[in-house]
Amino acid sequence: MEKPYILHMFTPEKNLSPFDVNMALDAGWTSAIPYLHVESGEIQALVQDAIFSRSPGGLKRTGIFIGGRDAKMAVDMVRSAAKAMVPPFEVSVFADPSGAFTTAAAMVAVVEQELATKFHMDLKGKKVLALGGTGPVGQIAATLAAKAGAVVKIIGRQLEKAQTIATLCDTEFGDGQTQIEGDADANKAELIKDADIVFATAAAGIQVLSAELVAAAPQLKVAADVNAVPPSGIAGLDAHHRGNPIAGSQSGAVGVGALAIGNVKYKTQSALLKRMRETDKPVYLSFDDAFELAREFARSS
Numbered sequence: 001m002e003k004p005y006i007l008h009m010f011t012p013e014k015n016l017s018p019f020d021v022n023m024a025l026d027a028g029w030t031s032a033i034p035y036l037h038v039e040s041g042e043i044q045a046l047v048q049d050a051i052f053s054r055s056p057g058g059l060k061r062t063g064i065f066i067g068g069r070d071a072k073m074a075v076d077m078v079r080s081a082a083k084a085m086v087p088p089f090e091v092s093v094f095a096d097p098s099g100a101f102t103t104a105a106a107m108v109a110v111v112e113q114e115l116a117t118k119f120h121m122d123l124k125g126k127k128v129l130a131l132g133g134t135g136p137v138g139q140i141a142a143t144l145a146a147k148a149g150a151v152v153k154i155i156g157r158q159l160e161k162a163q164t165i166a167t168l169c170d171t172e173f174g175d176g177q178t179q180i181e182g183d184a185d186a187n188k189a190e191l192i193k194d195a196d197i198v199f200a201t202a203a204a205g206i207q208v209l210s211a212e213l214v215a216a217a218p219q220l221k222v223a224a225d226v227n228a229v230p231p232s233g234i235a236g237l238d239a240h241h242r243g244n245p246i247a248g249s250q251s252g253a254v255g256v257g258a259l260a261i262g263n264v265k266y267k268t269q270s271a272l273l274k275r276m277r278e279t280d281k282p283v284y285l286s287f288d289d290a291f292e293l294a295r296e297f298a299r300s301s
Contacts, residue, residue, distance in 0.1 A: 004030035093282075106298070107137070125150070131188070131233070147174060197221060199223075219251060264301060
């Protein structure tokens with residue numbers, strides 16, 4: 001009898017995301033086993049319990065998924081998991097806390113595609129504002145855009161927190177090369193004047209860019225909002241936007257809504273879960289891998 005495909009799903013939270021469980025099973029994993037309230041210091045023991053219970057051949061049907069709500073913790077857990085492997089006893093690991101890595105990858109990829117299609121430009125040198133950007137989606141979207149050459153600012157309600165998060169993104173996710181900055185929500189009216197791109201990544205139901213600020217953005221080209229819950233995060237942009245003009249924009253900006261982003265996000269997460277299951281050699285998957293795939297799906301969608 002063939003061994004089942006077992007995905008061990010670790011989360012520091014009290015619940016595992018039902019979304020991620022559904023995605024795993026739909027991607028062909030036979031069982032998705034939850035481990036709740038997992039602390040970073042427990043990763044080594046959990047990983048080694050998983051790898052030493054099967055032969056190297058059986059380990060090809062074993063994987064580890066890391067969830068939660070903290071991007072840095074997820075990245076740290078991937079690193080800890082990698083260190084815990086004892087080749088040839090080794091399994092694939094995929095981190096996607098709160099779907100942040102695949103959602104952020106999809107957002108940046110779709111924006112990049114709209115920028116190329118509508119304006120014949122790429123992200124290099126473009127000024128990006130990640131509004132409500134201190135959460136995990138904002139952090140990773142900012143990082144990916146900066147790695148693609150954009151000049152990025154993370155905007156939050158509190159200046160000190162936004163600056164702290166920007167530094168974290170640069171040092172922990174951007175290898176000290178991204179030069180992301182933090183700024184305060186109170187300064188949006190000034191910052192929007194030379195922004196080329198806006199990411200709205202605040203909590204659902206919070207509008208981070210008003211109609212007045214949309215109209216006051218003379219260089220705005222593309223705005224994206226991951227929020228599907230009314231009111232929209234950006235005035236004049238709704239969940240169905242797929243490169244549609246944003247109402248009230250004086251610069252001819254186009255919008256990307258939650259459904260367009262979600263379509264690419266879904267395909268990306270599914271493909272990465274399948275890659276884990278189908279690979280002959282263990283892989284360690286994070287936001288860079290998600291972005292590479294999301295770019296392919298954005299170009300073909």
